[in-house]
Amino acid sequence: MMRPIQPPNQNRPRRRPDLTLPVPQRDPSFAVPLPLPPISISISNSNSNSVPSSVPTHHHSPPSFSELDRLHRIGSGSGGTVYKVLHRPIGKLYALKVIYGNHEDSVRRQICREVEILRTVDHPNVVKCHGMFDNAGEIQVLLEFMEDGSLEGIRIPHEPSLACLARQMLCGLTYLHRRKIVHRDIKPSNLLINARKQVKIADFGVSRILAQTMDPCNSSVGTIAYMSPERINTDLNHGVYDGYAGDIWSLGVSILEFYLGRFPFAVGRQGDWASLMCAICISQPPEAPAEASREFRNFIACCLQRDPAKRWTAAQLLHHPFVLQKKSSNGSSQNQVHHHHQMLPPPPQHSSSSAHG
Known part of the structure; x- marks a missing residue:
């Protein structure tokens, strides 16, 4: 078997481990959080069309559950059932994942914390999570709708x-x-x-x-x-x-x-x-x-x-x-x-x- 090429950015030993530099004084006026690296622009797809032309500014305010209409079932698995839903006021499509089972309060709190983290995930190559609903004891997660489905069964020899x-x-x-x-x-x-x-x-x-x-x-x-x-x-x-x-x-x-x-x-x-x-x-x-x-x-x-x-x-x-x-x-x-x-x-x-x- 061919040996893999050595990966880049290997750790290199210091030439002079005895050298030291004074630590600069910290200016509190510049103590602001740094943004994540803009990898969605710098290392995303080679095609400029790969980055969405418009990123919704309202993604922190998910639609109200009462404004969603279920259109039909997209699929189901071990975790739940996914529906294609329509947000009536603006005519936008979403995917709604309905989670199976009744969950204890501790589980619900854990899921809520996780959903809040997932709502901050924003990258053109990651499906967006818009929020969570608790409807009559059912946990439902609102997701970005992907029109062409999954790549399961696809062959790409090129x-x-x-x-x-x-x-x-x-x-x-x-x-x-x-x-x-x-x-x-x-x-x-x-x-x-x-x-x-x-x-x-x-x-x-x-x-x-x-x-x-x-x-x-x-x-x-x-x-x-x-x-x-x-x-x-x-x-x-x-x-x-x-x-x-x-x-x-x-x-x-x-x-x-x-x-x-x-x-x-x-x-x-x-x-x-x-x-x-x-x-x-x-x-x-x-x-x-x-x-x-x-x-x-x-x-x-x-x-x-x-x-x-x-x-x-x-x-x-x-x-x-x-x-x-x-x-x-x-x-x-x-x-x-x-x-x-x-x-x-x-x-x-x-x-x-x-x-x-």
Whole structure:
């Protein structure tokens, strides 16, 4: 297996560790909070259309629940049911996730705190959370509506198109990780695309809290297919689980699945737990095929390292040669993603299991 290129920004020893500098005096008049790095502009997609032309200024004031009309069900999963809803006063569409189960007050308080954090998340490659409603004991979360559904089942063998997709995923993931938010469930069905062909990461935060709180014995609701070896088998890596590195493993498996058009392990992703555990934790990590470019094969190797400490971070992967490759000569890679998505059947509008998390 080809060894991964050494990641950038390696720690370098100081030339003169004995040198010291005086600490400058702090001026209280300049003690203002610094904004987050503008990564949505500087390292987002290569296409200027990838950044929304207008960011709503009212996102801190979600619509009233009484102003929402349910249109139809988008999908359902282990955590709840998602509906397409219309905000009548302005005619805007949203996705409304209705969470299953009755929740104790302590759980509700925890969810409210988490939703308040998620409402501050604002990035063109992360699905926006607009707020939460408590309607007759039902917890309902209002989310950004993504018209074209999830990327589950999509095959993208065209490498410039895949590089564009990887870049968008990494921009969103870098943003979340810089805000100390671990996703824990990166997979194709949690990657959504809108009418402008922006790819956004969905289903983080609230569903993770609910999965762990409602059923402590089953904190990993759903398939383990995209989980890292050390998360499945806690005996690996001395029992230490790094959620950020776990997200990178899941991203690598997802990107390789897009390229191959199938789950990259020797078993099906819906296989039984024992088969998946053996394939992920015991077998060697999957590799990109020989016919793929050297850059793509190395990119996958940088993500799918058995040792989580050897996996590149999301910020480092944004500078990988595969992600930085130039646009193809016949158009931008963004348009190529658009083209490949149009060639495939449209996502189901009523039966998708995870269209909005």
